[in-house]
Amino acid sequence: MTNTINGKLTLGPLLFHWTPEARRDFYARIADEAEVESVYFGEVVCSKREPFSEKDNEAIIARLEAGGKQVVRSTLALMTLDREVAAARALAESGVLVEANDVACLQEVSGRPHVIGPYINVFNEGSQDVLIRGGAVRIVLPVEATAATVRVLASRSAVETELLVFGRQPLSVAMRCYHARSHELTKDSCQFVCGQDPDGLAADTIDGTSLLTINGTQTLSNGYLVLLRELAALRGMGVTHFRLSPQHVDMVAVARTYRAVLDHAITPEEAAGDLAALTAETPWQNGFLHGREGLAWVESELSPA
Amino acid sequence: MSLELVCPAGTPAALRAAVDAGADTVYCGFRDCTNARNYPGLNFDPDEMAEGVAYAHRFGRKVLAAVNTFPRAGDARPWHDAIDNAARANVDAVILADIGVLDYAATKHPELRRHLSVQASASNELSIAYYRDRFDIRRVVLPRVLSVEQVAALVRRIGIETEVFAFGSVGPMSEGRCFLSSYITGLSPTSEGACAPASHVSYKEDGPETLSRLGEVTLNRFSHGEPAAYPTPCKGRYVTHGRTSYLFEEPIALNAIDILADLQAAGVTALKIEGRQRSRAYVTEVVGSFRQAIDALDRGQGGAVENTLASVAEGQRQTHGAYTKGWR
Numbered sequence: 001m002t003n004t005i006n007g008k009l010t011l012g013p014l015l016f017h018w019t020p021e022a023r024r025d026f027y028a029r030i031a032d033e034a035e036v037e038s039v040y041f042g043e044v045v046c047s048k049r050e051p052f053s054e055k056d057n058e059a060i061i062a063r064l065e066a067g068g069k070q071v072v073r074s075t076l077a078l079m080t081l082d083r084e085v086a087a088a089r090a091l092a093e094s095g096v097l098v099e100a101n102d103v104a105c106l107q108e109v110s111g112r113p114h115v116i117g118p119y120i121n122v123f124n125e126g127s128q129d130v131l132i133r134g135g136a137v138r139i140v141l142p143v144e145a146t147a148a149t150v151r152v153l154a155s156r157s158a159v160e161t162e163l164l165v166f167g168r169q170p171l172s173v174a175m176r177c178y179h180a181r182s183h184e185l186t187k188d189s190c191q192f193v194c195g196q197d198p199d200g201l202a203a204d205t206i207d208g209t210s211l212l213t214i215n216g217t218q219t220l221s222n223g224y225l226v227l228l229r230e231l232a233a234l235r236g237m238g239v240t241h242f243r244l245s246p247q248h249v250d251m252v253a254v255a256r257t258y259r260a261v262l263d264h265a266i267t268p269e270e271a272a273g274d275l276a277a278l279t280a281e282t283p284w285q286n287g288f289l290h291g292r293e294g295l296a297w298v299e300s301e302l303s304p305a
Numbered sequence: 306m307s308l309e310l311v312c313p314a315g316t317p318a319a320l321r322a323a324v325d326a327g328a329d330t331v332y333c334g335f336r337d338c339t340n341a342r343n344y345p346g347l348n349f350d351p352d353e354m355a356e357g358v359a360y361a362h363r364f365g366r367k368v369l370a371a372v373n374t375f376p377r378a379g380d381a382r383p384w385h386d387a388i389d390n391a392a393r394a395n396v397d398a399v400i401l402a403d404i405g406v407l408d409y410a411a412t413k414h415p416e417l418r419r420h421l422s423v424q425a426s427a428s429n430e431l432s433i434a435y436y437r438d439r440f441d442i443r444r445v446v447l448p449r450v451l452s453v454e455q456v457a458a459l460v461r462r463i464g465i466e467t468e469v470f471a472f473g474s475v476g477p478m479s480e481g482r483c484f485l486s487s488y489i490t491g492l493s494p495t496s497e498g499a500c501a502p503a504s505h506v507s508y509k510e511d512g513p514e515t516l517s518r519l520g521e522v523t524l525n526r527f528s529h530g531e532p533a534a535y536p537t538p539c540k541g542r543y544v545t546h547g548r549t550s551y552l553f554e555e556p557i558a559l560n561a562i563d564i565l566a567d568l569q570a571a572g573v574t575a576l577k578i579e580g581r582q583r584s585r586a587y588v589t590e591v592v593g594s595f596r597q598a599i600d601a602l603d604r605g606q607g608g609a610v611e612n613t614l615a616s617v618a619e620g621q622r623q624t625h626g627a628y629t630k631g632w633r
Binding site for chain 1: 379428523544631
């Protein structure tokens with residue numbers, strides 16, 4: 001549909017607990033308007049959320065496919081319950097393309113094409129080789145990856161390499177629900193309070209500095225990862241797919257902006273101006289890729305490969 | 306079968322202390338980024354590792370080498386050397402987390418027994434089966450996020466040994482996949498082996514209170530005498546909805562000493578004591594207490610041993626963590 005030589009855009013899984021209505025509307029608009037090649041779809045954070053919108057999944061997938069999108073089914077990042085493992089097994093056995101976010105899935109999809117999600121640690125050639133031998137056709141590198149790591153792994157990879165370039169950075173997953181704890185509840189009695197915060201709940205330091213975002217059992221950065229100026233260098237290193245993580249902003253416009261930079265239709269500086277209007281007060285971060293604190297914002301360019 | 310008591314050693318002296326206090330098994334790491342407790346002044350060089358193994362073997366005890374961080378791209382050499390050196394030191398097993406390191410060890414040293422580190426975050430039967438079937442791991446160290454019932458179910462299904470945490474920190478995050486410390490400091494626990502490295506920790510007096518900071522981030526404020534944990538990001542106080550709280554975890558220690566019978570009934574093989582960064586006195590005290598408790602259990606007198614570990618527990622408070630209901 002769009003220029004693939006310049007790199008493909010993907011939309012990561014929706015990490016937040018939106019109402020079924022908001023979720024349907026969001027994906028309808030993505031299907032019809034967003035310039036992304038792949039859409040990752042599925043609950044990554046908490047299986048308790050799934051019953052709310054399960055009934056819509058089939059229609060959403062059909063609509064995305066009708067819109068020309070490759071749909072990849074994302075799994076939970078941390079599975080401990082029998083029903084969670086059984087669901088992952090059933091998904092793998094159904095033959096759809098799966099993004100494995102817990103090693104559990106690999107036991108089921110090995111030997112068949114699948115995507116390695118960013119919640120499985122791939123930091124080196126050894127793990128990359130084992131996973132490719134197991135049938136991985138695309139590897140999404142962890143958010144902590146530095147440019148040195150991306151350069152080595154993307155340039156040697158026999159399969160596609162994907163990197164998160166927009167959205168809050170996933171920093172940890174847990175069994176405990178911090179969203180529930182923030183309301184003095186527990187995971188078992190959570191009342192689905194995570195649904196009150198469509199872009200996550202701010203967790204600030206005790207001296208009032210913005211630092212983290214809570215999303216149920218997941219902890220994210222307070223800021224949005226924004227890699228615009230770095231896109232050309234990443235493409236040169238061999239990164240093939242660039243992931244936009246859904247936030248409560250105009251994601252169609254975000255995709256349009258990134259697409260324009262990848263296609264050299266606008267400069268990263270022009271894109272930054274457009275994006276700033278979309279992301280409002282949320283700070284931007286890019287430290288991990290630059291080998292710095294993940295919360296840092298670094299203005300300098302990446303050296304080309 | 307008696308529960309195997311697996312104890313930490315950050316130094317050769319601590320290794321001997323653990324053996325002398327009744328550890329069945331001691332685990333330690335090399336003095337570099339290849340293990341998850343890469344703190345200054347800790348750990349073993351290859352000769353010390355070999356001497357430690359000889360000491361333990363003289364008393365019929367075992368030594369495990371933790372090589373449980375994730376190699377950096379283009380730089381796997383330190384991790385491969387660590388595996389080779391562990392084999393040469395005649396350790397009884399290596400504790401591994403990275404898929405590439407597991408592959409190297411299984412290929413180069415197939416006879417060297419392999420355990421799966423908690424850093425691999427294998428929390429369900431399929432994940433464990435993946436590592437078991439590909440890399441022939443003989444034991445899995447289970448994450449601290451499972452209840453006793455979940456542990457029992459896993460033991461029945463996976464067909465390999467399990468080791469569970471009995472004493473130490475309560476790790477609320479899925480281990481090996483937590484990027485909070487590098488988000489704040491720029492140094493990665495996953496590849497450099499130190500969460501909240503001491504070089505980035507500072508304390509500041511503020512009137513009657515103390516501030517603890519990691520990098521540029523204030524993680525806690527506590528009054529003199531108030532228990533407070535070492536400032537890892539998951540043990541800090543944060544503000545949500547205008548309210549300050551220990552959002553992730555209180556300053557509290559995991560202590561399973563009074564539920565050992567339950568863990569044994571669940572079919573657990575080994576109990577892990579955490580604390581390679583702690584003193585030799587800590588090792589002696591904790592190991593001695595657990596030795597007594599396991600011996601009492603073996604005599605059919607479970608629960609007869611008094612829990613006296615509060616003074617060495619982090620924050621001086623204790624919990625069963627995820628093992629019992631209500632923690633989540």
